[in-house]
Amino acid sequence: MNTHHKSLIILLALTLLAWTATAQQPRPKGPPPSQGGIAFTASTLPKDDTEKKILAVLADVNATQRRGNMTVPEQDGRILRVLTESIGAKHVVEIGTSVGYSGTWFCLALRSTGGKLTTFDIDPDRSAKARENFKRAGVDSMVTMVLGDAHETVTKIKEPIDLLFLDADKEGYLDYLNKLLPLVRPGGLVVAHNMTQRMADPRYVKAITSNPALETLFINMETSGIAVSLKKR
Protein backbone atom coordinates (compact mmCIF):
# COMPACT_ATOMS: atom_id res chain seq x y z
CA MET A 1 0.00 0.00 0.00
CA ASN A 2 1.55 3.34 -1.00
CA THR A 3 1.35 6.60 0.98
CA HIS A 4 -1.44 7.91 -1.23
CA HIS A 5 -3.67 4.87 -0.42
CA LYS A 6 -2.83 5.15 3.30
CA SER A 7 -3.89 8.84 3.44
CA LEU A 8 -7.10 8.01 1.59
CA ILE A 9 -8.00 5.28 4.12
CA ILE A 10 -7.22 7.58 7.07
CA LEU A 11 -9.41 10.30 5.54
CA LEU A 12 -12.28 7.84 5.03
CA ALA A 13 -11.96 6.55 8.61
CA LEU A 14 -12.00 10.11 10.02
CA THR A 15 -15.10 11.02 7.95
CA LEU A 16 -16.91 7.88 9.18
CA LEU A 17 -15.94 8.67 12.79
CA ALA A 18 -17.22 12.27 12.51
CA TRP A 19 -20.50 11.09 10.91
CA THR A 20 -21.08 8.47 13.63
CA ALA A 21 -20.42 10.99 16.40
CA THR A 22 -22.94 13.46 14.90
CA ALA A 23 -25.57 10.76 14.35
CA GLN A 24 -25.29 9.65 17.98
CA GLN A 25 -25.80 13.13 19.42
CA PRO A 26 -28.94 13.03 21.62
CA ARG A 27 -31.91 14.84 20.05
CA PRO A 28 -32.84 17.95 22.01
CA LYS A 29 -36.03 17.43 24.04
CA GLY A 30 -39.20 19.51 23.46
CA PRO A 31 -40.64 21.07 20.31
CA PRO A 32 -38.40 21.73 17.31
CA PRO A 33 -36.79 25.17 17.40
CA SER A 34 -39.10 27.81 16.00
CA GLN A 35 -38.04 29.35 12.71
CA GLY A 36 -36.44 32.65 13.59
CA GLY A 37 -38.52 32.93 16.77
CA ILE A 38 -41.87 32.80 14.91
CA ALA A 39 -44.61 30.86 16.70
CA PHE A 40 -46.85 29.09 14.16
CA THR A 41 -50.16 29.67 15.89
CA ALA A 42 -52.76 32.22 14.93
CA SER A 43 -56.08 33.52 16.10
CA THR A 44 -58.54 35.89 14.48
CA LEU A 45 -57.59 39.52 14.95
CA PRO A 46 -60.61 41.82 14.73
CA LYS A 47 -60.46 44.20 11.80
CA ASP A 48 -63.24 46.45 13.10
CA ASP A 49 -65.62 46.87 16.03
CA THR A 50 -68.31 44.64 14.53
CA GLU A 51 -65.84 41.79 14.09
CA LYS A 52 -64.64 42.40 17.64
CA LYS A 53 -68.21 42.09 18.97
CA ILE A 54 -68.87 38.86 17.02
CA LEU A 55 -65.55 37.35 18.17
CA ALA A 56 -66.41 38.20 21.79
CA VAL A 57 -69.70 36.27 21.50
CA LEU A 58 -67.89 33.35 19.83
CA ALA A 59 -65.34 33.26 22.66
CA ASP A 60 -68.12 33.30 25.24
CA VAL A 61 -70.12 30.52 23.52
CA ASN A 62 -66.94 28.47 23.20
CA ALA A 63 -66.14 28.93 26.88
CA THR A 64 -69.62 28.49 28.36
CA GLN A 65 -71.84 26.47 25.96
CA ARG A 66 -69.52 24.03 24.22
CA ARG A 67 -70.07 21.16 26.65
CA GLY A 68 -72.94 18.93 25.52
CA ASN A 69 -73.62 20.99 22.43
CA MET A 70 -70.94 19.45 20.21
CA THR A 71 -69.84 22.70 18.59
CA VAL A 72 -66.87 22.72 16.21
CA PRO A 73 -63.45 23.67 17.64
CA GLU A 74 -62.38 27.29 17.19
CA GLN A 75 -59.81 26.38 14.53
CA ASP A 76 -62.53 24.67 12.46
CA GLY A 77 -64.73 27.73 12.83
CA ARG A 78 -61.90 29.79 11.37
CA ILE A 79 -61.60 27.35 8.46
CA LEU A 80 -65.35 27.69 7.76
CA ARG A 81 -65.03 31.46 7.77
CA VAL A 82 -62.09 31.43 5.36
CA LEU A 83 -63.80 28.99 2.96
CA THR A 84 -67.03 31.01 2.96
CA GLU A 85 -65.43 34.39 2.49
CA SER A 86 -62.94 33.22 -0.13
CA ILE A 87 -65.61 31.77 -2.44
CA GLY A 88 -67.74 34.90 -1.92
CA ALA A 89 -70.62 32.72 -0.70
CA LYS A 90 -74.05 34.35 -0.78
CA HIS A 91 -75.96 31.38 0.60
CA VAL A 92 -74.64 28.97 3.20
CA VAL A 93 -76.80 26.02 4.27
CA GLU A 94 -75.89 24.37 7.56
CA ILE A 95 -77.31 21.07 8.81
CA GLY A 96 -76.80 21.05 12.58
CA THR A 97 -77.16 24.51 14.14
CA SER A 98 -76.68 23.46 17.75
CA VAL A 99 -76.21 26.74 19.71
CA GLY A 100 -75.12 28.69 16.63
CA TYR A 101 -71.34 28.57 17.13
CA SER A 102 -70.31 27.47 13.62
CA GLY A 103 -73.25 29.51 12.28
CA THR A 104 -71.76 32.66 13.81
CA TRP A 105 -68.40 31.90 12.15
CA PHE A 106 -70.28 31.69 8.83
CA CYS A 107 -71.92 35.04 9.57
CA LEU A 108 -68.51 36.60 10.15
CA ALA A 109 -67.81 35.81 6.48
CA LEU A 110 -71.33 36.49 5.20
CA ARG A 111 -71.35 40.04 6.54
CA SER A 112 -68.59 40.86 4.07
CA THR A 113 -70.00 38.85 1.13
CA GLY A 114 -73.52 40.22 1.64
CA GLY A 115 -74.80 36.68 2.02
CA LYS A 116 -77.13 34.73 4.30
CA LEU A 117 -77.26 31.53 6.32
CA THR A 118 -80.05 28.95 6.41
CA THR A 119 -79.49 26.58 9.31
CA PHE A 120 -81.38 23.44 10.40
CA ASP A 121 -81.72 21.67 13.74
CA ILE A 122 -84.12 19.22 15.34
CA ASP A 123 -83.54 20.29 18.96
CA PRO A 124 -85.74 23.16 20.22
CA ASP A 125 -83.58 23.98 23.26
CA ARG A 126 -80.36 24.29 21.32
CA SER A 127 -82.17 26.26 18.62
CA ALA A 128 -83.47 28.71 21.23
CA LYS A 129 -79.92 29.24 22.51
CA ALA A 130 -78.70 29.70 18.94
CA ARG A 131 -81.34 32.35 18.31
CA GLU A 132 -80.15 34.19 21.42
CA ASN A 133 -76.48 33.91 20.39
CA PHE A 134 -77.14 35.14 16.84
CA LYS A 135 -78.99 38.10 18.31
CA ARG A 136 -76.31 39.15 20.77
CA ALA A 137 -73.66 38.80 18.04
CA GLY A 138 -75.83 41.11 15.93
CA VAL A 139 -76.00 38.66 13.00
CA ASP A 140 -79.63 37.48 13.40
CA SER A 141 -80.82 39.41 10.34
CA MET A 142 -78.60 37.19 8.16
CA VAL A 143 -79.93 33.92 9.58
CA THR A 144 -83.00 31.78 8.82
CA MET A 145 -83.44 28.99 11.34
CA VAL A 146 -85.49 25.89 10.50
CA LEU A 147 -86.60 23.62 13.33
CA GLY A 148 -87.40 19.95 12.68
CA ASP A 149 -85.92 16.80 11.16
CA ALA A 150 -83.63 18.16 8.46
CA HIS A 151 -84.10 15.03 6.34
CA GLU A 152 -87.61 16.37 5.74
CA THR A 153 -87.19 20.13 6.12
CA VAL A 154 -84.28 20.52 3.66
CA THR A 155 -86.69 19.80 0.82
CA LYS A 156 -88.02 23.36 1.43
CA ILE A 157 -84.78 24.83 0.02
CA LYS A 158 -85.21 25.85 -3.59
CA GLU A 159 -82.44 28.44 -4.01
CA PRO A 160 -78.86 27.73 -5.11
CA ILE A 161 -76.36 26.94 -2.36
CA ASP A 162 -72.76 28.23 -2.38
CA LEU A 163 -71.60 26.26 0.64
CA LEU A 164 -73.32 23.30 2.27
CA PHE A 165 -72.09 22.38 5.75
CA LEU A 166 -72.98 18.95 7.15
CA ASP A 167 -72.66 18.69 10.93
CA ALA A 168 -75.68 16.74 12.21
CA ASP A 169 -76.43 12.98 12.34
CA LYS A 170 -73.39 11.35 10.70
CA GLU A 171 -75.38 8.46 9.18
CA GLY A 172 -77.60 11.07 7.53
CA TYR A 173 -74.84 12.79 5.53
CA LEU A 174 -75.45 10.69 2.41
CA ASP A 175 -79.17 11.55 2.39
CA TYR A 176 -78.38 15.28 2.83
CA LEU A 177 -75.84 15.07 0.01
CA ASN A 178 -78.28 13.32 -2.33
CA LYS A 179 -81.00 15.85 -1.58
CA LEU A 180 -78.89 19.02 -1.69
CA LEU A 181 -75.95 18.46 -4.07
CA PRO A 182 -78.15 19.33 -7.09
CA LEU A 183 -78.68 22.78 -5.50
CA VAL A 184 -74.96 23.43 -4.87
CA ARG A 185 -73.75 25.74 -7.60
CA PRO A 186 -70.80 24.77 -9.79
CA GLY A 187 -67.75 26.11 -7.96
CA GLY A 188 -69.57 25.68 -4.63
CA LEU A 189 -68.43 23.57 -1.69
CA VAL A 190 -69.81 20.73 0.41
CA VAL A 191 -68.03 20.69 3.77
CA ALA A 192 -68.57 17.73 6.11
CA HIS A 193 -67.47 17.71 9.74
CA ASN A 194 -66.26 14.72 11.81
CA MET A 195 -64.64 12.85 8.96
CA THR A 196 -62.20 10.88 11.08
CA GLN A 197 -62.08 7.15 10.49
CA ARG A 198 -63.96 6.58 13.75
CA MET A 199 -66.81 8.98 13.02
CA ALA A 200 -67.32 9.12 9.27
CA ASP A 201 -70.03 7.14 7.52
CA PRO A 202 -68.16 5.06 4.91
CA ARG A 203 -71.09 5.44 2.48
CA TYR A 204 -70.66 9.22 2.57
CA VAL A 205 -66.89 8.94 2.13
CA LYS A 206 -67.45 6.68 -0.88
CA ALA A 207 -69.99 9.09 -2.37
CA ILE A 208 -67.65 12.11 -2.20
CA THR A 209 -64.54 10.24 -3.35
CA SER A 210 -66.06 8.33 -6.28
CA ASN A 211 -68.00 11.14 -7.95
CA PRO A 212 -65.95 12.67 -10.81
CA ALA A 213 -68.00 15.87 -10.51
CA LEU A 214 -66.38 16.47 -7.10
CA GLU A 215 -62.82 17.27 -6.02
CA THR A 216 -62.51 16.21 -2.39
CA LEU A 217 -59.83 17.06 0.17
CA PHE A 218 -59.63 15.74 3.72
CA ILE A 219 -58.16 18.27 6.12
CA ASN A 220 -57.52 18.43 9.86
CA MET A 221 -57.59 14.64 9.97
CA GLU A 222 -55.45 14.55 13.12
CA THR A 223 -58.23 16.38 15.00
CA SER A 224 -61.90 16.55 13.97
CA GLY A 225 -61.55 15.67 10.29
CA ILE A 226 -63.14 17.85 7.63
CA ALA A 227 -64.01 16.81 4.07
CA VAL A 228 -64.09 19.69 1.61
CA SER A 229 -65.67 18.76 -1.73
CA LEU A 230 -65.59 21.22 -4.59
CA LYS A 231 -68.42 20.84 -7.12
CA LYS A 232 -66.42 21.26 -10.30
CA ARG A 233 -67.48 23.95 -12.77
Ligand SMILES: C[S@@+](CC[C@H](N)C(=O)[O-])C[C@H]1O[C@@H](n2cnc3c(N)ncnc32)[C@H](O)[C@@H]1O
Ligand atom coordinates in the same frame (compact mmCIF):
# COMPACT_ATOMS: atom_id res chain seq x y z
C1 LIG B 1 -72.49 18.54 16.19
S1 LIG B 1 -73.94 19.44 16.57
C2 LIG B 1 -73.79 20.84 15.50
C3 LIG B 1 -72.73 21.81 15.96
C4 LIG B 1 -72.75 23.14 15.23
N1 LIG B 1 -72.57 22.96 13.82
C5 LIG B 1 -71.65 24.04 15.76
O1 LIG B 1 -70.47 23.77 15.47
O2 LIG B 1 -71.96 25.00 16.45
C6 LIG B 1 -75.15 18.47 15.76
C7 LIG B 1 -76.55 19.03 15.78
O3 LIG B 1 -77.32 18.30 14.83
C8 LIG B 1 -78.63 18.21 15.29
N2 LIG B 1 -79.32 17.11 14.59
C9 LIG B 1 -79.11 15.77 14.75
N3 LIG B 1 -79.95 15.08 13.94
C10 LIG B 1 -80.67 16.01 13.25
C11 LIG B 1 -81.69 15.92 12.24
N4 LIG B 1 -82.13 14.76 11.80
N5 LIG B 1 -82.20 17.07 11.78
C12 LIG B 1 -81.74 18.28 12.21
N6 LIG B 1 -80.79 18.41 13.15
C13 LIG B 1 -80.25 17.29 13.65
C14 LIG B 1 -78.48 18.02 16.80
O4 LIG B 1 -79.64 18.43 17.47
C15 LIG B 1 -77.26 18.89 17.12
O5 LIG B 1 -77.63 20.15 17.62
